[in-house]
Amino acid sequence: MDKFLLISAGAVLGANARYWLGTWAAQKWGAAFPYGTLLINLSGSFLIGLFMTVALERANFDPRLRLLIVVGFLGAYTTFSTYTYESINLLLKGQWLYGLLNLFGSSLLGLAAVGLGILLGKSL
Numbered sequence: 001m002d003k004f005l006l007i008s009a010g011a012v013l014g015a016n017a018r019y020w021l022g023t024w025a026a027q028k029w030g031a032a033f034p035y036g037t038l039l040i041n042l043s044g045s046f047l048i049g050l051f052m053t054v055a056l057e058r059a060n061f062d063p064r065l066r067l068l069i070v071v072g073f074l075g076a077y078t079t080f081s082t083y084t085y086e087s088i089n090l091l092l093k094g095q096w097l098y099g100l101l102n103l104f105g106s107s108l109l110g111l112a113a114v115g116l117g118i119l120l121g122k123s124l
Contacts, residue, residue, distance in 0.1 A: 002064070003064065003067055006064055006067045006068045006072060007067050007068070007071050007072040007075075008072065009068060009072060010067070010068040010069060010071065010072020010073035010074075010075070010076070011072045011073070011075060011076035012076070013072070013073050013076075014072060014073035014074060014075065014076030014077035015076040015077070017073070017077055018040055018076065018077050018078065021036060021039060021040055021043075022036030022037065022040060023036070024036070025039050040077065040078050040080075041078050041080040041081070044074055044077050044078035044080055044081030045078075045080060045081045045084045045085070047074060047077075047081065048070060048074050048081040048082065048084075048085045049084075049085060049088075051066075051069055051070060051074075052066075052070065052085060070082075083102070083106055086102060087099050087102045087103040087106075090102060091103075
């Protein structure tokens with residue numbers, strides 16, 4: 001139950017941070033381009049890379065902290081950070097096929113999935 005609560009607490013904070021930052025970016029730079037989403041995806045990718053490196057290679061963090069920060073906060077803040085972290089991690093391990101498949105497969109298939117969702121939504 002404590003894992004559930006840690007993830008939930010992080011998710012509440014991450015979702016609110018995403019909303020706040022997205023709103024702030026739209027007010028600052030306008031809504032013609034999704035600046036907020038870009039800023040969220042880049043900052044989330046930076047944060048997961050920084051945190052996971054420190055947590056796994058530099059410090060002996062309690063694994064529950066990773067649930068709070070990575071699964072909860074960053075999971076709600078942006079799943080893009082997880083996607084980029086997992087892709088680069090596979091590439092760094094020399095698993096080029098899986099790394100590139102995840103990187104390009106998620107992007108291209110994600111575009112196709114969004115397109116199919118839009119088509120289905122318009123046909124309802």
